[in-house]
Amino acid sequence: AETAAAAPRMPAFDHVPLPYDGPSAAEIARKRAEYLSPSLFHFYSKPLNIVEGKRQYLYDEHGRRYLDAFAGIATVCCGHCHPDVVDAITAQARRLQHSTVLYLNHAIADFAEALASKLPGDLKVVFFTNSGTEANELAILMARLYTGSHDIISLRNSYHGNAAGTMGATAQKNWKFNIVQSGVHHAVNPDPYRGAFGSDAEKYARDVQEIIEFGTTGQVAGFISEAIQGVGGIVEVSPGYLPLAYEKVRNAGGLCIADEVQAGFARVGSHFWGFETHGVVPDIVTMAKGIGNGIPLGAVVTTPEIAQVLTRRCYFNTFGGNPLCTAGGLAVLKVLEKERLQENAFVVGSYLKDRLRGLQEKHEIIGDVRGTGFILGVELVTDRQLKTPAKEEICHAMEHMKDMGVLVGKGGFYGNVFRITPPLCFSKEDADFFVEVMDVALSKL
Numbered sequence: 001a002e003t004a005a006a007a008p009r010m011p012a013f014d015h016v017p018l019p020y021d022g023p024s025a026a027e028i029a030r031k032r033a034e035y036l037s038p039s040l041f042h043f044y045s046k047p048l049n050i051v052e053g054k055r056q057y058l059y060d061e062h063g064r065r066y067l068d069a070f071a072g073i074a075t076v077c078c079g080h081c082h083p084d085v086v087d088a089i090t091a092q093a094r095r096l097q098h099s100t101v102l103y104l105n106h107a108i109a110d111f112a113e114a115l116a117s118k119l120p121g122d123l124k125v126v127f128f129t130n131s132g133t134e135a136n137e138l139a140i141l142m143a144r145l146y147t148g149s150h151d152i153i154s155l156r157n158s159y160h161g162n163a164a165g166t167m168g169a170t171a172q173k174n175w176k177f178n179i180v181q182s183g184v185h186h187a188v189n190p191d192p193y194r195g196a197f198g199s200d201a202e203k204y205a206r207d208v209q210e211i212i213e214f215g216t217t218g219q220v221a222g223f224i225s226e227a228i229q230g231v232g233g234i235v236e237v238s239p240g241y242l243p244l245a246y247e248k249v250r251n252a253g254g255l256c257i258a259d260e261v262q263a264g265f266a267r268v269g270s271h272f273w274g275f276e277t278h279g280v281v282p283d284i285v286t287m288a289k290g291i292g293n294g295i296p297l298g299a300v301v302t303t304p305e306i307a308q309v310l311t312r313r314c315y316f317n318t319f320g321g322n323p324l325c326t327a328g329g330l331a332v333l334k335v336l337e338k339e340r341l342q343e344n345a346f347v348v349g350s351y352l353k354d355r356l357r358g359l360q361e362k363h364e365i366i367g368d369v370r371g372t373g374f375i376l377g378v379e380l381v382t383d384r385q386l387k388t389p390a391k392e393e394i395c396h397a398m399e400h401m402k403d404m405g406v407l408v409g410k411g412g413f414y415g416n417v418f419r420i421t422p423p424l425c426f427s428k429e430d431a432d433f434f435v436e437v438m439d440v441a442l443s444k445l
């Protein structure tokens, strides 16, 4: 509690939602059922109609306010409709919406420079994409071109995207279709809670070595991993694992790719990037989500040497680096600095985690509390010993929380993990309210 008192002061919050005169939720639901892909799903029995967002709050068509602890899937980092970001996009839209990278424009160059300054070592060449999937597709392509090898190693339980290559790297049956996904090997997940070897980083790293020796020619293209698996249920890879895995992959000629789509951009609090918490420096870093605060934007950052591989052919992305997005991205970086949001994620995130641990003592159904900063997970189990996933219970709890004005995510292989990834301006008061509401929701089960 004392440390949370030292959290940076967030700007005063005083917001009256605009009057809503759009169609009713029932009308939107009808159109969605008729005209939008049936693959889309929603969390709640009665879907919410969200019409406005301001900082860490969302509003429905009745002006009802919800505390947003999911941030559009860990995406809205400096808060919904942050005025500085809105102003930057609007000003850019008035001047130039699109030109393509065929011409010079300062918005893309300025943002690339600012982004490079956030990365260590020689990681300074940026290629912009529109999503995390595209960024990871490109990273995998670069690793294959650079090394001349094809084999990629990813971690079981990971999520890296949903196009042909990234679906191969993604390692959860829930997210895979039966298409050819060649050349990807899935290493045993270094998951301290459910993993085969507990937190034994050496044993998990040995599995990477065995994949190289028994599943490939001995040479690999690369290794891709998140520092904290987001979709996989906020699984922090065991401490000490990444340096060992990187060493084995590099000895086999491969490049190491850090997928920072979810954990990056100040969310882990203690550092700007998730990989930094493991003391490694990747060869390629991919990002999306937080980079644009919700604007469709992704990026791959690598070294000048590796970036050369794309000059062998024409490689192009029509919208990647669009000035609206990059102007917004630059504003996001400035807001993160100005409002000390990384520090806030660290201080309030640590406080929230402590409070969630307190809840774990009270509620038998909480099997594990994990994560760091504002990427936290609470895993529900019906039996702590057997770790039986509480799949139904979590849905009821989310429903109760929504009714009390709090939105939270869920995920994990069994879908039984609360994913708490709020905008980074989430305050200590928000954390207290969140815990109170989760406490009541779990008591109702």
Ligand code: PLP
Binding pocket: 073, 130, 131, 132, 133, 134, 136, 159, 160, 161, 162, 226, 230, 231, 259, 260, 261, 262, 263, 288, 289
């Ligand atoms: N990588 C990670 C770690 C993700 O969490 C996601 C999406 O959730 C992706 C990649 C794919 O990003 P996108 O949905 O923007 O394609």
